[in-house]
Amino acid sequence: MTAKRQTWQKDAVKHALGQSTGFVSAQDLHQILKQHGSPIGLATVYRALADLAQQEQADSLQSASGETLFRACGQTHHHHLICTDCGATVEIGAAEIEVWANAVAKSHGFTPASHTIELFGICGNCKH
Amino acid sequence: MTAKRQTWQKDAVKHALGQSTGFVSAQDLHQILKQHGSPIGLATVYRALADLAQQEQADSLQSASGETLFRACGQTHHHHLICTDCGATVEIGAAEIEVWANAVAKSHGFTPASHTIELFGICGNCKH
DNA sequence: ATGAATGCAAACTCTTTGCACATTG
DNA sequence: CAATGTGCAAAGAGTTTGCATTCAT
Numbered sequence: 281m282t283a284k285r286q287t288w289q290k291d292a293v294k295h296a297l298g299q300s301t302g303f304v305s306a307q308d309l310h311q312i313l314k315q316h317g318s319p320i321g322l323a324t325v326y327r328a329l330a331d332l333a334q335q336e337q338a339d340s341l342q343s344a345s346g347e348t349l350f351r352a353c354g355q356t357h358h359h360h361l362i363c364t365d366c367g368a369t370v371e372i373g374a375a376e377i378e379v380w381a382n383a384v385a386k387s388h389g390f391t392p393a394s395h396t397i398e399l400f401g402i403c404g405n406c407k408h
Numbered sequence: 409m410t411a412k413r414q415t416w417q418k419d420a421v422k423h424a425l426g427q428s429t430g431f432v433s434a435q436d437l438h439q440i441l442k443q444h445g446s447p448i449g450l451a452t453v454y455r456a457l458a459d460l461a462q463q464e465q466a467d468s469l470q471s472a473s474g475e476t477l478f479r480a481c482g483q484t485h486h487h488h489l490i491c492t493d494c495g496a497t498v499e500i501g502a503a504e505i506e507v508w509a510n511a512v513a514k515s516h517g518f519t520p521a522s523h524t525i526e527l528f529g530i531c532g533n534c535k536h
Numbered sequence: 537a538t539g540a541a542t543g544c545a546a547a548c549t550c551t552t553t554g555c556a557c558a559t560t561g
Numbered sequence: 562c563a564a565t566g567t568g569c570a571a572a573g574a575g576t577t578t579g580c581a582t583t584c585a586t
Contacts, residue, residue, distance in 0.1 A: 342470035342471070343470070346470060346474055348474065361512065361513060361516055361518060363518065370516050372516075374508075374512070376508070377505070377508065380502075380504070380505065381527050384489060384500055384502070384527060385489060385527055385529040388489055388498050388500075388531075389531060389532035390489060390491065390498075390527075390529035390530060390531050390532070391529050391530040392527070392529045393528045393529040393530060394527075394528045394529075395525070395526060395527040395528060396524065396525070396526045396528075397523070397525045397526075398523060398524045398525075399509050399512060399513055399520070399522075399523040400521045400523060400524075401513040401518035401519050401520045401521040401522075402518060402519040402521060403516075403517060403518050404517035404518070407519060
């Protein structure tokens with residue numbers, strides 16, 4: 281059978297993913313790991329992330345720029361409010377919206393799975 | 409100044425996009441157009457789509473495989489409920505969510521601008 | 537020992553861009 | 562006419578893969 285081996289690389293990727301807030305790209309993770317001294321390869325990061333996603337220990341989604349972003353599962357589910365001027369992001373936890381999303385999906389005969397919500401605007405600082 | 413010119417290429421892309429059901433990638437459109445005899449270039453399709461998206465005459469989103477998908481869109485502001493299995497999409501108009509989005513942005517000191525909401529799930533047909 | 541995992545670099549796919557030429561207004 | 566749009570091909574960005582080597586079991 282498939283005997284998964286435990287390597288420090290996989291642990292490093294998993295840990296770095298867990299430390300990150302929100303979504304991170306494979307390349308970001310690779311950068312972070314190297315900055316912490318790991319001589320890990322980019323391809324390995326991609327492979328480790330694919331494994332984690334397959335084992336459902338990580339969520340993945342596509343960013344607007346075409347990157348695949350990953351997030352450790354088990355974190356509180358939240359969304360982002362992003363300043364289109366300076367790029368600042370605020371995390372939004374919104375139980376009401378989760379409920380709404382599920383209700384909408386069901387009303388159309390869908391089995392709710394996931395959703396992406398991103399709000400854009402101009403933050404207080406940039407308004408001045 | 410910048411005077412947009414009308415070319416048969418832009419019309420062709422717009423028309424092909426309008427004819428398509430659901431979302432299509434730029435490459436798909438290019439294929440379709442060529443199959444219909446248009447000697448249009450791929451880069452031109454990308455440029456035309458970027459224009460349409462900017463003029464808000466087209467919606468765009470990222471597919472799971474990393475492609476950017478486009479779809480002609482009417483005037484009404486709406487979001488999508490997408491089947492992760494067959495790709496079927498349902499348009500959702502949700503006034504309540506617009507209100508919520510603006511309220512959240514304001515509560516964080518942001519001036520509301522826009523937002524993206526995508527719901528994913530499995531549709532009735534694919535459930536069986 | 538033995539084969540799965542890694543690292544490197546080449547290959548791939550999708551998208552963007554530079555530049556000469558055709559076209560529009 | 563002036564300059565915007567197009568087409569081509571080369572360049573970029575992100576991701577995957579082939580292969581020899583390393584390493585967990």
